[in-house]
Amino acid sequence: MTLGTLDRELLVVVGAGGVGKTTLAAALGLQSARAGADTLVMTFDPSLRLKDALGVAETAKERPAVVKAGTRGRLEVALLDARTTFDRLIRRYAPDTEAADRIFGNRFYRDLAGNLAGILEYMAVERLFEVQSERKYDRIILDTPPTRQALDFLGAPDRIVNFLASGAVRLALKPWWEQGGGLKRLPMRLAAKGAEGIADRIIGIRLLGDIMEFFRAFGPLYDGFRQRAEEVRTLLRSPETLFLLVSGPGADRIPDTLFFARKLKEAGHRVGPIVVNQVHPQVRGRGAPGSGELAIGMELFRYLGERDSQGIGRLQGLLSRSEPLLTVPLQAAPPTDLAELEALGRIILDQLDG
């Protein structure tokens, strides 16, 4: 068995929160390993049940854990953790341990850097690049962190690079530290002075001190960060990378799903089949008679089946022929072992072959 159109080196599973991305990523990972490829699944926050099913413990934050699935290819799972990755990154790229310790000891880094908007996404991309360049796997499946809008994932690395490394931030903080630092034109100086006053009054001088020190300590790492962000951007646009967009059923999900598919393409990414997950079955026969619990319940399921089928129909109508749609029925319960996970993955593969 092959993975058909999913036969790429890097699969990026994207979609809004709560649509079952993580479980599908694991299910595809299992199929990939069964097909003989050494596969790494990178994920953020799998449920306890899924971790149990895979036999993966918290130690997978430090190094990938091997899943004992008896597959032809190796299957490993890495748990992504922003702080662990950030720390490791600093240790690796700091010129010496002293510089690394300066960052670790910085208040801004300790209290706030782990909470920077988009840090999870940025670290996912960092870690991906790190693993990818080691070339230890035939295939990597990246499960992206839950975001309100699936698109946030792609924008986050840029936002964080802008914030962390932007010359603008450093320039703006300059007036405090180097009196009269190089700003010649009067309006500029006025603006800088204004900004200085504002920032002092609003942010407070101690935090500013911490931020400034952080950026100073961070300075030597800056070029590496910048360069890697660029390389990751290239990687995500490579022909060997495919985005798998997962959506919930129901008409209210359609605008988000379409929007994201278009945005991915505009940005030069390759988008694979769109997977509509958790689809209720259609109820065709007559419902139960009467107005008891049973009749009401069956009516609810009739409605849900109809809602999902209409949503899928409308989505299909809006997609072109070259944009295939896969549907995965709502599972009776989340997979609790490898056999159930395998069955889930097969639902997707069967549709690819057919």
Added chain:
Amino acid sequence: MKLLSALAERQLVVVTGKGGVGKTTLAAAIGRLLAAGGRRTLLLEIDPRESLHQLLGTEPSGGRILTAGDRLAAQNLQPKVVMEGLVREKVPIGALAKKIVASQVFQHFVEGAPGVKEMAVLGYALRMVEGAYRHKAEVVVLDAPATGHGASMLAAPLMLADAIAGGQLGDMAKELAAFIADPQRCGVVLATLAEEMPVQEAIELVALLRERMGRPPELVIANALYPPFPREAPSRGGAEQAEILGLWRQRRAVNERELKRLRGSWKGPLVELPLLPLDRGPALLAALEIELGGQLQ
């Protein structure tokens, strides 16, 4: 449960939870109940992709405060707009304020700095109930954004208050942290689904509220439950009915298992709301309002 009247005495009710659990609908239902109970209520939505108006049957807010019923108003608020307003207020020179707002530093700061957006929104709510704006509201119901973790909105002031000493931001963080921590003034409603990941996150959030802020939520709502499986399910019927019944039984079993797990660590008020055969819109809101109101009285 006299929870509704308890909630009505708060100045701010934050409805929080993971994305996709029906938070906006629940926030709207709570807002309508409070307004119906006699309080001047403002519903605040933060998500830039507006959807609250679809439930309320109004036009999109686009940042404006719209009337959505007796004593009920609704607004879609962008944190950036609040921040810009703050700068204009603090910087008396118009041209300078404009320059700052347009600067890259300011943009990156608002977009990337931790806790800033959250503080801006909470600060707006606080000033609203304190009567600083032209629009007057006695209670603000906030549909908190679904970030990676629902806690970030509530934890932001405390985190910043810890990290910042002095400056207006530091003072504001302290003031807001005290506001959030005061159960007389601020209520927290935690929305979840009775499924594994949302319940896990709900349990973690309850613990965080308790330990870090010394205050549990007022109420936990388990939304969109499959109905109880009938004791006397028919044994006859075709394969299709058997499939549906099997799915129903097992999805309900997941709901019950997760509700039990939730109850294991949350002993406070828990409202269970059914999954309803209604599209997202005014009809769904009305049905949930009745259901929620009935359980909270």
